[in-house]
Amino acid sequence: xxxxxxxxxxxxxxxxxxxxxxxxxxxxxxxxxxxxxxxxxxxxxxxxxxxxxxxxxxxxxxxxxxxxxxxxxxxxxxxxxxxxxxxxxxxxxxxxxxxxxxxxxxxxxxxxxxxxxxxxxxxxxxxxxxxxxxxxxxxxxxxxxxxxxxxxxxxxxxxxxxxxxxxxxxxxxxxxxxxxxxxxxxxxxxxxxxxxxxxxxxxxxxxxxxxxxxxxxxxxxxxxxxxxxxxxxxxxxxxxxxxxxxxxxxxxxxxxxxxxxxxxxxxxxxxxxxxxxxxxxxxxxxxxxxxxxxxxxxxxxxxxxxxxxxxxxxxxxxxxxxxxxxxxxxxxxxxxxxxxxxxxxxxxxxxxxxxxxxxxxxxxxxxxxxxxxxxxxxxxxxxxxxxxxxxxxxxxxxxxxxxxxxxxxxxxxxxxxxxxxxxxxxxx
Numbered sequence: 001x002x003x004x005x006x007x008x009x010x011x012x013x014x015x016x017x018x019x020x021x022x023x024x025x026x027x028x029x030x031x032x033x034x035x036x037x038x039x040x041x042x043x044x045x046x047x048x049x050x051x052x053x054x055x056x057x058x059x060x061x062x063x064x065x066x067x068x069x070x071x072x073x074x075x076x077x078x079x080x081x082x083x084x085x086x087x088x089x090x091x092x093x094x095x096x097x098x099x100x101x102x103x104x105x106x107x108x109x110x111x112x113x114x115x116x117x118x119x120x121x122x123x124x125x126x127x128x129x130x131x132x133x134x135x136x137x138x139x140x141x142x143x144x145x146x147x148x149x150x151x152x153x154x155x156x157x158x159x160x161x162x163x164x165x166x167x168x169x170x171x172x173x174x175x176x177x178x179x180x181x182x183x184x185x186x187x188x189x190x191x192x193x194x195x196x197x198x199x200x201x202x203x204x205x206x207x208x209x210x211x212x213x214x215x216x217x218x219x220x221x222x223x224x225x226x227x228x229x230x231x232x233x234x235x236x237x238x239x240x241x242x243x244x245x246x247x248x249x250x251x252x253x254x255x256x257x258x259x260x261x262x263x264x265x266x267x268x269x270x271x272x273x274x275x276x277x278x279x280x281x282x283x284x285x286x287x288x289x290x291x292x293x294x295x296x297x298x299x300x301x302x303x304x305x306x307x308x309x310x311x312x313x314x315x316x317x318x319x320x321x322x323x324x325x326x327x328x329x330x331x332x333x334x335x336x337x338x339x340x341x342x343x344x345x346x347x348x349x350x351x352x353x354x355x356x357x358x359x360x361x362x363x364x365x366x367x368x369x370x371x372x373x374x375x376x377x378x379x380x381x382x383x384x385x386x387x388x389x390x391x392x393x394x395x396x397x398x399x400x401x402x403x404x405x406x407x408x409x410x411x412x413x414x415x416x417x418x419x420x421x422x423x424x425x426x427x428x
Contacts, residue, residue, distance in 0.1 A: 011274040015283075017180050018209060024184055028325040029305035031187055032180070032287065033205035035173040038111070040103065040154075042198045043170050046110035101155065105129075105138070108154035108170050112140040115152070115172055118190050120183030123149070132157060136171060142178065149178035171202075191299035195349065196357050198387065201297035206288045206309045208323055209270065213282025215322060221254060221267060224315070230256060232313040237265070251277070262293035262334075263312070286319055288312050294334040296345045299352075304330060343395050346387050347403035355407055 022028055112125035119142070126141045126148075133139060136153030143149065156167035194201065214220065224230060225239060240255040253268035271283030288309055290297055301308050307330035310317040317329055354362065365374065388396055 008275070014177075014180055014274065015211070019211070021180075021184075022209075027304070027306040027327075028208065028320065028323050029309045030179070030207045030209065031204065031302060031305055032176045032207040033174065033203060033289075034179065034190070034201070034302065035171065035203040036194050036199040036201045037169045037171045038194075038197045038199040040107060040168050040170060043107040044110045044114055044197065046106040104154045104167075104170070108138070108152050109140050111170055111172060112142055112152040114193065115150070115174070115190070116142050118182075118193060119144075119150075119174075119178055119186055120181075122181065123178070125152075134171065134173075135163070135166060137167075142174070144177065144181055147177070149181075150174040172199075173203075176205075187302040187305075191302040192356060194299050194302075195352050198349070198353065200292065201299065201301060202292045204290050204297055204301040206290070206301070206305050208286045208288075208309060208320060210284045210286075210323060211281065214284050214319075217282070218252060218269075218284070225256075229318075230313065230315045232315075259289070259291060260293065262291035262295050264289045264291075265312070265316070286316075288316065290332060295332050296335060297332065298345060298348070300330060301332075308332060343391050344399045344403060346391070347396060347399045348406055350385055350388060351400065351403045351407045355404075 018030060021030060109125060109127065116123040116125045123142055123144050126143050128141070130139050130141060130151075132153045132155070133151065134153060135157055137155035137157045139151040139153040141148045141151050151173055153171040153173070154169075156163040193199075225236075228236065230237060237256040238258055241253070251269055251272040253266060256265040256267070257263045266285075266287045266289065268285055268287070269279075269283070270285035271279035271281045274283075275281075290301065290308075304327070306320060306325055306327035310320050310327045311329035311331035317327075320327060365377065369377065384391075384393070384396070
């Protein structure tokens with residue numbers, strides 16, 4: 001168990017990492033939690049190296065050599081031992097699975113490996129099979145320095161139609177520590193990964209930190225609420241305060257909105273949470289927590305957290321401005337009220353996937369196939385993609401061109417689009 005000094009060191013490191021991220025990133029808002037679900041049919045196929053890792057020790061990289069981090073012979077021997085242990089454990093475990101569960105186990109572990117790699121070299125996918133969470137039967141943990149910071153769940157623990165649907169999915173849940181200590185650029189990489197595998201974001205927490213406190217102090221929030229400054233679209237959010245609005249007590253926290261509605265804002269004293277009642281920094285965090293109860297959550301939450309934070313309400317946009325950032329608001333509206341936005345969101349997702357994942361292949365087809373073959377290819381692919389099949393062709397036709405332009409303008413389809421654009425210009 002960590003002692004008080006160890007906790008202070010860890011908490012200081014958390015603050016330092018947040019400050020470094022803010023300086024290195026174009027966004028002030030920090031992604032503090034992310035969870036998403038992928039259908040098994042779209043999940044990655046496990047590689048041979050994942051299932052049967054080599055027992056040979058790795059050689060040090062060029063970067064490690066430059067930094068003087070070359071592993072000793074003892075380190076390499078220890079790594080070889082753990083690689084062999086991991087290999088034998090995975091092989092033994094796979095032998096025990098029933099055929100119907102084999103694919104789920106292997107795909108879930110591959111996804112854990114993939115996400116750990118996206119987070120950075122400090123993260124690993126632990127091959128120990130654990131009891132699941134959130135109604136999933138099993139999980140593989142993602143760890144950093146021996147501490148669990150995320151997990152990948154699969155198969156369902158319950159029975160029924162809803163559980164059967166859940167059993168066909170793999171769920172990834174990354175906690176705050178994973179997001180805080182991930183490598184630079186992880187958000188964009190994870191967004192591309194979610195789009196590539198047609199994932200659905202189920203939760204995303206966006207945190208705006210005021211390390212030296214907000215102007216006007218804690219006392220400003222109650223008058224702002226009473227004056228309607230926190231209202232959104234003419235509605236006042238429900239408010240819940242664990243302590244008095246006037247600031248009595250320690251570790252104060254205010255909640256606006258509700259989890260049931262999928263949009264909750266928590267204003268709390270982050271400094272006191274980490275360092276205790278004697279913290280004198282007045283470090284205050286405004287944390288916006290989005291759920292998918294009534295919304296389709298876009299991967300723009302990862303690519304453009306400032307815009308998504310500002311889009312929550314005029315008050316959120318104002319607080320972002322007080323922190324020193326300006327961003328075009330990107331609202332995430334409820335699905336029932338705006339079915340047209342739902343269609344557009346699905347078209348944007350499909351267009352982004354086409355541009356970033358299939359773009360180069362599509363460009364080659366247009367460049368080198370004769371007209372008859374190309375038309376035949378299009379006719380044979382006349383069936384709509386699964387996620388768009390619930391809409392009519394007329395509805396998709398009204399929105400798809402707009403979605404394609406939106407994705408290309410934002411640059412979020414950059415993986416394949418720039419090269420494809422050059423090919424297209426050559427064709428023309």
